Amino acid sequence: MKRALKVLGLTFLLYLGYTFVFGFLIFNLPIVASTDLSYDHEAMLEPSGEPTYAYLLEDLKLSLDSRLALIEEAEETINISYYTIHGGRSRDLFFGALLNQADQGVQVNIIIDYIFYYQSRDEAIYYEAVATHDNITVKLYEPYNPFLPYTIQNRLHDKLLLIDDHYGVIGGRNIGDRYYEVESDYPRKTFDRDVLVFGDDAPHSTVMSMNAYYEELFTHEYTVDKTVTRRSEHGELANLLKDQYIAYKTEESIDNVMPMIRNDAIPVNRATFMRSPLERFHKHPVILETLSAMAMEYDEWFVQSPYVIFSSLMAEYLPDPEGRSITVLTNNPALSTNLFAMSGYERYKNDISVHATLYEFQHEHSLHGKSMIFGDEVSVIGSYNLDPRSATLSTESVMVIHGETFTAHHQSVVDGYIAQSLEVDPDGNYLDDPGVEPVEMPFAKRVALRVVGMISYFFDSML
Numbered sequence: 001m002k003r004a005l006k007v008l009g010l011t012f013l014l015y016l017g018y019t020f021v022f023g024f025l026i027f028n029l030p031i032v033a034s035t036d037l038s039y040d041h042e043a044m045l046e047p048s049g050e051p052t053y054a055y056l057l058e059d060l061k062l063s064l065d066s067r068l069a070l071i072e073e074a075e076e077t078i079n080i081s082y083y084t085i086h087g088g089r090s091r092d093l094f095f096g097a098l099l100n101q102a103d104q105g106v107q108v109n110i111i112i113d114y115i116f117y118y119q120s121r122d123e124a125i126y127y128e129a130v131a132t133h134d135n136i137t138v139k140l141y142e143p144y145n146p147f148l149p150y151t152i153q154n155r156l157h158d159k160l161l162l163i164d165d166h167y168g169v170i171g172g173r174n175i176g177d178r179y180y181e182v183e184s185d186y187p188r189k190t191f192d193r194d195v196l197v198f199g200d201d202a203p204h205s206t207v208m209s210m211n212a213y214y215e216e217l218f219t220h221e222y223t224v225d226k227t228v229t230r231r232s233e234h235g236e237l238a239n240l241l242k243d244q245y246i247a248y249k250t251e252e253s254i255d256n257v258m259p260m261i262r263n264d265a266i267p268v269n270r271a272t273f274m275r276s277p278l279e280r281f282h283k284h285p286v287i288l289e290t291l292s293a294m295a296m297e298y299d300e301w302f303v304q305s306p307y308v309i310f311s312s313l314m315a316e317y318l319p320d321p322e323g324r325s326i327t328v329l330t331n332n333p334a335l336s337t338n339l340f341a342m343s344g345y346e347r348y349k350n351d352i353s354v355h356a357t358l359y360e361f362q363h364e365h366s367l368h369g370k371s372m373i374f375g376d377e378v379s380v381i382g383s384y385n386l387d388p389r390s391a392t393l394s395t396e397s398v399m400v401i402h403g404e405t406f407t408a409h410h411q412s413v414v415d416g417y418i419a420q421s422l423e424v425d426p427d428g429n430y431l432d433d434p435g436v437e438p439v440e441m442p443f444a445k446r447v448a449l450r451v452v453g454m455i456s457y458f459f460d461s462m463l
Helices: 002-023 060-073 089-102 114-120 124-131 149-153 205-218 232-251 254-264 286-295 339-355 388-393 404-418 443-462
Strands: 053-057 077-082 107-113 136-141 160-163 167-171 194-198 223-225 270-275 300-304 325-331 357-361 371-374 378-382 397-402 421-424
Touching (some): 060 089, 060 194, 060 232, 089 124, 107 114, 160 205, 194 205, 232 254, 339 357, 388 443
Parallel strands (some): 107 136
Antiparallel strands (some): 077 160
């Protein structure tokens, strides 16, 4: 018996070592998968000749209402990709709208990251009520394989809502109450950013390219079906969700949202969808490489990311900052709950402030938006954080919008956040601003950040 326990214990230790080496340590090596995927950044700066409109989704409540209104527009297909869907009223309304439209014969496809589905779901029956509908297919991306531990690092991070070939929403928002002001007293809100792209009353080439990527993602060998055995309570819950949505639709006048968006959307020269390759290990940083080449065409750059982290692999593809005016906006580390990411940012913030004007947001709520501005004519909005995980590990996608009027609007929104931020000097201290009070970090969190930093120091390439 003792011998068997020793063998079992040794086997377990060997497996832990195997997982640690091939699930974590191996990613410190610059093993980059090859790809044929590439983009011509110069073509993105030329007018497309196709009527194209962009609408910035910044307001929390409108970001939910617009999703619900867009779902109502669908005639054939709704394609959805999210990193996480959290429990709460926004999930219930979102699922209710999908079920209602599926009842009309629309095919609904949903893909969620496998690991974060199991980590963030609150009540499985809500997903089951959706997945058991005849016109809804739910899939999960990249299940963890204990024999291939490196698969744990390659996560799905896209946030896409595609309505037929007509409308495409892309940005940083997941589904969860903190991203949408469905409850005015919700204790912890997150300011995020999406953009809706569409054309005239016809399929649009940009949305078609988004759907082509979605089809590749949805049918990929890394993606598995979420199978559910239908039970009577699934139908009961589905009816309840639809009733909640219909009541909300009436109370909030959802039918008025799309006419308002079509009226206020801004014509742009071109909107180009760009995404990362679907590979394991380190992907070739196609998005970073393309955006770096584009940035070199301009003297002024703006970057917003919830945190900013670099790695030696990223450094090979970053643009030369010499002679450029660079502004970076991120969170005060006191605002973020992502200790690992913020511990990485703390190591780089002083270097960032040497090359850029670095602002940290000071507020009771945090920033989650990811965007860039080049010069006065290019806006980039998507799921892409400026960190190693977005650069080479996760699935990511962005929209590159060429248009001065839209970029000016984007800049005005950014300026509002900067007005609530403090500049960081090269020593890591805040410059005084009488109109902005710094958010103080609790002592316990400061200690936790330092402890986590000692660990994350060895894993920058995975932050």
